[in-house]
Structures are given as structure tokens and as C-alpha cells.
Amino acid sequence: MRQPKPWYRAALDAWYVEHHGKQVRLGDHPADFPPPKKSKSGWLPPPPILDAFYKLMATDPANLPKTDKLVVRMLCELFLEHSHTHHAGVTYDNYKHFLQSFTDAYGTLLAADIKPFHVSRWLDDNPSWKGGRRHAIIAVKSAYSWADLQGVLSPNPLRKVKAGRANRRTRILTPEEVAEIVGAIRDTAFKRFVQALLETGCRPSEVARVRAEHVDLAAGVWRLPEHKTAKKTHKPRVVYLTPAMVELSRTLAAEQPNGPLFRGPRKKTPFTRQAIRCRFLRLRAKLPHLKHFVCYNVRHTYATNALVNGVGVAQVAELLGHTSTEMVSSTYGHLAEQVQHMRDAARKAISGGA
Structure with missing residues (x-):
């Protein structure tokens, strides 16, 4: 039996392959590749189309x-x-x-x-x-x-x-350390990215994926269709924004109506996982006394501060995008239990027990 080969359909600007008697679409011709060419032996698919073809062949039970x-x-x-x-x-x-x-x-x-x-x-x-x-x-x-x-x-x-x-990400950043970190960032683009982490408690990947169509300025939220628990909840992740984040979102949506809002300073490319990691490596080099600081410490600090300030465990879980309170309770439960006790102690410290 002859091995099927991808072929190009000009009317649709797309690539297809004959598979078990049916025409299977492999994808549109990539815009950043030269126009399709044909040799004596057949069409010459670009690498992304070949990848799609090989995956199709690999997942065929017969193959x-x-x-x-x-x-x-x-x-x-x-x-x-x-x-x-x-x-x-x-x-x-x-x-x-x-x-x-x-x-x-x-x-x-x-x-x-x-x-x-x-x-x-x-x-x-x-x-x-x-x-x-x-x-x-x-x-x-x-x-x-x-x-x-x-x-x-x-x-x-x-x-x-x-x-x-x-x-456990037990390291909590003090207000002074947060100010140091923000002050050490020279470019506005990355400073905005870190501001979003600090004010939303989002995972870095969530901030990196925000697009203009996800921003609801009237409600003051981001609605993220793609997130860590999307397959489980079948619901968008709702990120509740502070007034400062609403204004930043408004500015970024106007600057970047298409694609991710948060982008690097040079080529305006979206922040990738590796790019975020490299930027935090450079921050640690500038601030050697914070050598154990990692990106996720920002999220941990956000959750800790919320609990200390009296926000309930269920509300913190919602703010962090968890599907239940289990993660917050297991990670921060001891802190939540102690908050009221310590607040009572603080009141007694200045009122003499009254």
C-alpha cells in the first residue's frame, strides 16, 4: 500500500492528506513560510505541516x-x-x-x-x-x-x-523586599508583568496568556479560557482586578489589541516560560540577598497577605483560581487558624486586654 503524502489545496490555502479514504486537513499554510512548492515527487510541505502529518500517522492504531x-x-x-x-x-x-x-x-x-x-x-x-x-x-x-x-x-x-x-514556597516577601524587586527592574514592560503578579496572585503562565478579549473592564476582571484547571471546571478562570490593574489592562488592551498583552521590551514578543525564568535570574543577580527568591514566591506572598488581612479561605481559593479550598487549607491552614488569635493579641497589646 502506497504511503500517503500531504498535498496543498490552493483554494483554501491549506494542507491535506488522504487518510483511510478521507481527506484530513493538516492545517493552513504557515504565513511565515515561503509559498508552497511542488517537485517531481510531489508537494514539499513546510515543517509545521510535516509535524501534523507525522503526528496523525503516529496516532493511527494501524501504525x-x-x-x-x-x-x-x-x-x-x-x-x-x-x-x-x-x-x-x-x-x-x-x-x-x-x-x-x-x-x-x-x-x-x-x-x-x-x-x-x-x-x-x-x-x-x-x-x-x-x-x-x-x-x-x-x-x-x-x-x-x-x-x-x-x-x-x-x-x-x-x-x-x-x-x-x-x-512548599514558604518564603514570603516583605513590603521592603517587594519595593526592592520592583525598583531593580529597569524596563516598563517587565515591571508591568511583575505588577500583575503582585496585584492578582496569578500564576506566571496566566499573566503571560492574557489577551485583550479576556479583559472585561466594566466588571473589572480577566476571564481566562485557558488555565490550569480548565479541563476540570469547564469554566473560565476569573481574575479579580484592583483599580490599578483595571487601568493597566485598559492601557495594554489599547496597545496590544491582538495577542498577549504582556510583552518583552525589545521585540515586543510575549513573555515565554524561559524568558520569565531568565528575567528572575537577573533579578536575583542584582539582589544577592534575595538569592532564593523565585517567581512563585509572589503568589505565595499574595495568598499569605490575604489570609493575614482577614480574607476567608474560600475567598482566597477563588482568588488563586483553585477548584476547592483543599490546596489553600493544606498550605496555609495553620496560618488561617492563627490569624484571629494573633489579631486578638494585637488588640490586647494596645488596649491592655480591654
């Missing part, structure tokens, strides 16, 4: 490789295709980040030959991940567990690998 031929690269590609459809964008991006690294290290090895030793060696070769080690393990275990459940690879050779417990 699934046998266990004795399934390499790590193929397993990861199959899982990422599943993740792209069934997981939130931020979850998919996280899996893709770590699985790309795992594939770079072991992509040509048979998936069944991977041992816990390989995972340990891979982690040791990436010491900069630190707290990210747990997420790296989860990404690889998720791919292998999915392959096992789908009958692609069984038994799962990594089923006994432990991800370990998550490290």
Missing part, C-alpha cells in the same frame, strides 16, 4: 509500533499528542518542556529498556532544575503510565519511580 520497536521519542510524541487534546495548555507546555529534554537524552533507546537509573542520571545532569525535579519526574512517569494504560507499553518499567513531595 502504532510494537513494544520491541517503540523508542522513547515515539512514546513521548504519542503522549504529548494525547496531552495536547486532553490537558490544559500550561500542563501540556510543562510536559513538553521536560519530555523534550528526556528525548534529547534517551530518544533513540527502546522505551522498554529505560530504567529508574536513566531517570536519576537525567535529573543529575540537570542540577539547575532544583524544585523542578519533581515536575520532571511527573512528566516522564505520566508518559509511561499513559502508554501502559493504552496498551502500548506493558509492563511500565518506571512504575516504582517516586516523584517525592512538593516543596
Whole structure:
């Protein structure tokens, strides 16, 4: 049987392939690539279209490789295709980040030959991940567990690998430290990004994804369709804005009516995960006494301050975009229980017990 090949339909400016007797659309011709060309052997698809074609072929049950031929690269590609459809964008991006690294290290090895030793060696070769080690393990275990459940690879050779417990972001920023951090940022673009983190308590990925169409100035909120819990709640993440954030959103929406609102200072490109990480690395270099400060400390500080100021656990969970109070209670529960006691103590300190 002849191998199907992608072909270009000029009337729709799109690429197709004949698959099981049906024409399957692979995607529009990418605007940043030269016009489609045809050689003697057929059309020459651009890389993004080839990627879509290979993914289609890889996920066809008739084309699934046998266990004795399934390499790590193929397993990861199959899982990422599943993740792209069934997981939130931020979850998919996280899996893709770590699985790309795992594939770079072991992509040509048979998936069944991977041992816990390989995972340990891979982690040791990436010491900069630190707290990210747990997420790296989860990404690889998720791919292998999915392959096992789908009958692609069984038994799962990594089923006994432990991800370990998550490290708590216990570092809270003082008002003086916040002022230092903001003061150390030279460009307006990144200062706006950090301001959004400070005033909304959002995850960095959420701020990076905000677009003009997500901004409801009348209600004073962002409504984010793509977020960490979107697949679970089937609802947009509502971010409640302070007056200052409403005005900043108004300004940015006027400046960037299309695409993400928050962009870098030079080429006006959106803030990526790597770009955010690099900017915070530079901040730590400028402020060596805050060498353990990471981006997520801002979110932790926001939640802590909210509880200390008397905001209820349920309301804090809503502000943070959690689906229940479980995460807030487990992380900050001890603090919530102590707030009223400490406020009573503060009152007694100045009133003599009255």
C-alpha cells in the first residue's frame, strides 16, 4: 500500500492528506513560510505541516509500533499528542518542556529498556532544575503510565519511580523586599508583568496568556479560557482586578489589541516560560540577598497577605483560581487558624486586654 503524502489545496490555502479514504486537513499554510512548492515527487510541505502529518500517522492504531520497536521519542510524541487534546495548555507546555529534554537524552533507546537509573542520571545532569525535579519526574512517569494504560507499553518499567513531595514556597516577601524587586527592574514592560503578579496572585503562565478579549473592564476582571484547571471546571478562570490593574489592562488592551498583552521590551514578543525564568535570574543577580527568591514566591506572598488581612479561605481559593479550598487549607491552614488569635493579641497589646 502506497504511503500517503500531504498535498496543498490552493483554494483554501491549506494542507491535506488522504487518510483511510478521507481527506484530513493538516492545517493552513504557515504565513511565515515561503509559498508552497511542488517537485517531481510531489508537494514539499513546510515543517509545521510535516509535524501534523507525522503526528496523525503516529496516532493511527494501524501504525502504532510494537513494544520491541517503540523508542522513547515515539512514546513521548504519542503522549504529548494525547496531552495536547486532553490537558490544559500550561500542563501540556510543562510536559513538553521536560519530555523534550528526556528525548534529547534517551530518544533513540527502546522505551522498554529505560530504567529508574536513566531517570536519576537525567535529573543529575540537570542540577539547575532544583524544585523542578519533581515536575520532571511527573512528566516522564505520566508518559509511561499513559502508554501502559493504552496498551502500548506493558509492563511500565518506571512504575516504582517516586516523584517525592512538593516543596512548599514558604518564603514570603516583605513590603521592603517587594519595593526592592520592583525598583531593580529597569524596563516598563517587565515591571508591568511583575505588577500583575503582585496585584492578582496569578500564576506566571496566566499573566503571560492574557489577551485583550479576556479583559472585561466594566466588571473589572480577566476571564481566562485557558488555565490550569480548565479541563476540570469547564469554566473560565476569573481574575479579580484592583483599580490599578483595571487601568493597566485598559492601557495594554489599547496597545496590544491582538495577542498577549504582556510583552518583552525589545521585540515586543510575549513573555515565554524561559524568558520569565531568565528575567528572575537577573533579578536575583542584582539582589544577592534575595538569592532564593523565585517567581512563585509572589503568589505565595499574595495568598499569605490575604489570609493575614482577614480574607476567608474560600475567598482566597477563588482568588488563586483553585477548584476547592483543599490546596489553600493544606498550605496555609495553620496560618488561617492563627490569624484571629494573633489579631486578638494585637488588640490586647494596645488596649491592655480591654
